[in-house]
Amino acid sequence: MRVEDLDFRVDSGVYAPAEDTYLLIDAIDLDRDDVFLDVGCGAGFLTLGAARIVRRVVATDISLKAARNTLRNLERNGLARSCSVMQSDLLGSIPPAAFFSVIAFNPPYLPYDGTTTEIDHALLGGVKGTELAERFIQQAVRHLQRGGSVFVVSSSLSNIKDLKNVMVNCGLDIEIVASVSIFFEKIQVLKGTQQ
Template identity: 25%
Template structure:
């Protein structure tokens, strides 16, 4: 998969929107590793939740030009940047200012991608709509992620796939147990140690 260009973004704009970092690139690498599996699925709809600068959903859209690509972000400035990243890279993509996947109708999404705010923080820091939403994950860094987990059985198509980035502090084993209780299988696609952070991308499928 190609990494989208970002020359159109002023460095100062990253005061308000998450600047792509190792976690963003790990998610792109995970999707690339799984590209044959994804191509075999011929996805019609792909949603990235929390798209930030739009680098991940744009990379997906460039690799899957026949897929209707959408993204959401709670931060309106991230939605605007995501759209501009897609345009600059001549990729098609629509961006919606929305909490998680709230307004999507049931079981229509073939692929869901989430690189969540995963840093362990006080709960009170969660739920902002600015740059804080990029990293503040509350208890175990899981408060936002857990809300999306609850939605996955209702939003994902029956043969759909959900890619989630986690760090060790998020207790990935517990996330896998929650998803198993909803009837999902799981597989760790990729792991990387980034400074002191053990990052991984896990895929969930029925």
């Protein structure tokens, strides 16, 4: 996805694109006919990249600030027409009859460590680190077109084994399509394709 030339701004309290964002964006292969859902869109880096390629993009975030930030970035770059942005807990506001060929989530994936900050909603994924990602997979498979794919970022600091088990139990074939080591952590992108 081409993103370097975007007029892209990050509001305070919203996750700024980082290594995991770039890893995910490089791992997803989209074409014009795809219908793409970006869950936890943050400031919308992935949403904007996808909006330049595909027919239709839907973006959700539980944070109203993040959803607004994505919408403004889309408008700034003349990309809002093919996109819908909504505040939603995961896929909770997606109509039951809406189906996507590609669904992605760069979730909060760190285990809860007892401390709190303004950006926790973007970082902490539960006690194991994977609870939110597991819930995402269970919801996402209900909105996948036949043969569609789910992409989810995970960290070696979290319980990736449990996440993979949930993906398998949801009928997905798993592939690790990208990974990067940063200091003491390895970040991976898992791709699940419907069997």
